[in-house]
Amino acid sequence: MSNEIPRATVERLPRYLKCLEQLIQHKRTISSTELAHLANLSPAQLRKDLSQLGSYGIRGVGYDVEQLQGEIRRELGLTRDWPVIVVGVGNLGSALAAYGGFGNRGFEIAGLYDVDPDRIGDNIQGIEIRSLDRVGRDVAARRVAIGIITTPAVAAQSTADVLVAAGISSILNFAPAVISVPSHVELRQVDLSTELQILAFYLQSRSGESAPRPRDDEP
Amino acid sequence: MSNEIPRATVERLPRYLKCLEQLIQHKRTISSTELAHLANLSPAQLRKDLSQLGSYGIRGVGYDVEQLQGEIRRELGLTRDWPVIVVGVGNLGSALAAYGGFGNRGFEIAGLYDVDPDRIGDNIQGIEIRSLDRVGRDVAARRVAIGIITTPAVAAQSTADVLVAAGISSILNFAPAVISVPSHVELRQVDLSTELQILAFYLQSRSGESAPRPRDDEP
DNA sequence: TAGATTGTTAATCGATTAACAATC
DNA sequence: TAGATTGTTAATCGATTAACAATC
Numbered sequence: 001m002s003n004e005i006p007r008a009t010v011e012r013l014p015r016y017l018k019c020l021e022q023l024i025q026h027k028r029t030i031s032s033t034e035l036a037h038l039a040n041l042s043p044a045q046l047r048k049d050l051s052q053l054g055s056y057g058i059r060g061v062g063y064d065v066e067q068l069q070g071e072i073r074r075e076l077g078l079t080r081d082w083p084v085i086v087v088g089v090g091n092l093g094s095a096l097a098a099y100g101g102f103g104n105r106g107f108e109i110a111g112l113y114d115v116d117p118d119r120i121g122d123n124i125q126g127i128e129i130r131s132l133d134r135v136g137r138d139v140a141a142r143r144v145a146i147g148i149i150t151t152p153a154v155a156a157q158s159t160a161d162v163l164v165a166a167g168i169s170s171i172l173n174f175a176p177a178v179i180s181v182p183s184h185v186e187l188r189q190v191d192l193s194t195e196l197q198i199l200a201f202y203l204q205s206r207s208g209e210s211a212p213r214p215r216d217d218e219p
Numbered sequence: 220m221s222n223e224i225p226r227a228t229v230e231r232l233p234r235y236l237k238c239l240e241q242l243i244q245h246k247r248t249i250s251s252t253e254l255a256h257l258a259n260l261s262p263a264q265l266r267k268d269l270s271q272l273g274s275y276g277i278r279g280v281g282y283d284v285e286q287l288q289g290e291i292r293r294e295l296g297l298t299r300d301w302p303v304i305v306v307g308v309g310n311l312g313s314a315l316a317a318y319g320g321f322g323n324r325g326f327e328i329a330g331l332y333d334v335d336p337d338r339i340g341d342n343i344q345g346i347e348i349r350s351l352d353r354v355g356r357d358v359a360a361r362r363v364a365i366g367i368i369t370t371p372a373v374a375a376q377s378t379a380d381v382l383v384a385a386g387i388s389s390i391l392n393f394a395p396a397v398i399s400v401p402s403h404v405e406l407r408q409v410d411l412s413t414e415l416q417i418l419a420f421y422l423q424s425r426s427g428e429s430a431p432r433p434r435d436d437e438p
Numbered sequence: 439t440a441g442a443t444t445g446t447t448a449a450t451c452g453a454t455t456a457a458c459a460a461t462c
Numbered sequence: 463t464a465g466a467t468t469g470t471t472a473a474t475c476g477a478t479t480a481a482c483a484a485t486c
C-alpha cells in the first residue's frame with residue numbers, strides 16, 4: 001500500500017542530490033538524459049528511480065532542479081536535522097568531527113565519545129569528548145538515533161553493543177571489522193581496505209591473471 | 220570460458236576475508252553455517268560465493284580456515300603489494316595515511332600529494348608530501364595503479380583528471396562529489412553524507428512518515 | 439555405515455534496460 | 463501542431479534462496 005521504494009533506488013538518491021546541488025546555480029530544469037549523465041547512470045534508470053518518488057518531471061521539458069532537490073530531501077528525511085554521535089576519536093573520528101559537511105546536510109554532531117582518559121575532556125570543533133559511559137543518558141536526553149563507530153577494529157563490536165543498549169537504531173561502522181547488530185538496527189559498514197581489495201581484484205583480473213591455478217591436493 | 224566472478228560476490232569476498240582473519244587463531248575448519256553467521260549472510264549465499272572460486276570446502280567437514288583465506292587473498296590479488304597514492308592531505312587524507320592497515324593488507328602508500336605549498340615537504344609516517352605536479356612522473360616510476368582522492372569536493376573532478384592522465388587506472392574517491400572517469404578506469408566512491416542519508420531514509424520510513432504528501436501545483 | 443555438510447540445480451525474486459504511448 | 467521528454471510497461475538480466483544429491 002505505502003509506496004515501497006526499492007533499496008537500490010534509495011541508495012542512489014544521495015547521488016542525485018549531490019548532482020542537483022552542484023547544478024542548482026546553473027540551471028532551472030534538467031532532462032533525465034543530462035542528469036543521468038552527471039550521475040554516471042542511464043536515463044532510463046534515473047527516470048525509473050525518480051518516478052518512485054511520485055511524478056515530478058514535466059514531459060517535454062524535464063525536471064525542475066529546485067523542486068526535485070526538495071522532493072529527494074524530503075524522501076530521505078533531510079527536512080529535519082538528525083543528531084549523530086561519534087565513538088572513537090582517533091585520527092579518523094577526529095577527521096569526521098572536523099568535517100564541515102554535517103550541518104548543511106541534515107546532520108549535526110551531538111556528541112563525541114572515547115574511552116581514553118587522556119582524551120576525555122578535550123574538544124574538537126567546540127564539542128567536548130566525553131566518556132563512553134555517558135552515552136546511554138546522552139542518547140536518551142538528545143534523542144539520538146545515529147551512531148558512528150570509528151574505534152579500532154577490536155573495539156567495534158563492543159561499541160556497537162553499547163550503542164544498541166543505549167537505544168541507537170542506526171549505525172555507521174568505519175572500523176575494519178564485521179560486526180553484528182539486532183535486526184531492528186540498521187547497519188552500514190564502510191571500510192578502506194574493503195574498497196581497496198575490490199579495486200585490486202579488478203586490477204588483477206584486467207591484467208590477465210584470470211584463472212586461479214587449480215590445487216592438486218592429491219599426489 | 221574464464222571463471223567470471225559476479226560483482227556481488229567480489230564485493231563480499233573482503234568481508235569473508237575479514238571474518239577469517241578474526242578466526243584463524245581459534246579454529247582450523249569452519250562450516251558454511253558458522254562463517255555465514257559471522258558475516259551476517261545466509262549459508263546458501265556463502266556456499267554459492269565460495270563455490271565460484273573453485274571448490275575448497277570438504278563435504279561433511281567445512282572449509283579449512285587457512286586455506287580458504289589463502290584462496291580469497293589470491294582471488295582478490297593480495298598476494299602482491301599494491302602501491303597506492305593519496306591526493307589531498309587534509310584531515311581525512313592524513314587520517315588515512317596514518318592508518319596502519321595498509322601494509323599488512325596488501326597495500327602500501329607510495330606517495331602523498333597536495334597543492335597547498337605550506338604542506339608540501341611535510342611528512343606523515345615518514346612519507347613526504349609532494350606537489351601534485353609530480354604525480355605523473357611518480358606514478359610511471361613506481362607503477363602505481365590505485366589513487367585515493369581526499370581533496371575537497373570542488374577539487375575532486377580535476378584531481379581525478381590528473382590521476383587518469385598520470386596513468387592511474389583505479390580510483391577511490393572520498394570527496395563528497397560525484398565524479399566521472401573514462402570507462403577503462405575503475406571508480407569507487409565512499410561518502411560519509413551518502414551513508415548518513417541512507418540511514419536517515421530508513422529511520423524516517425520506520426518512524427511512520429511513509430507517504431510523502433502529494434503536491435497540488437494547480438489551484 | 440551414519441551423520442554432516444558441501445556444491446549445484448531450479449525456482450524465486452528484484453533490478454535494469456529498452457521501447458513507446460502519454461503529454462507537456 | 464511538432465518536437466521533446468517523461469512515466470510506464472514488458473523483456474531481460476542477474477542475484478538470492480531453497481532444496482537435495484553428492485560425498486567427505
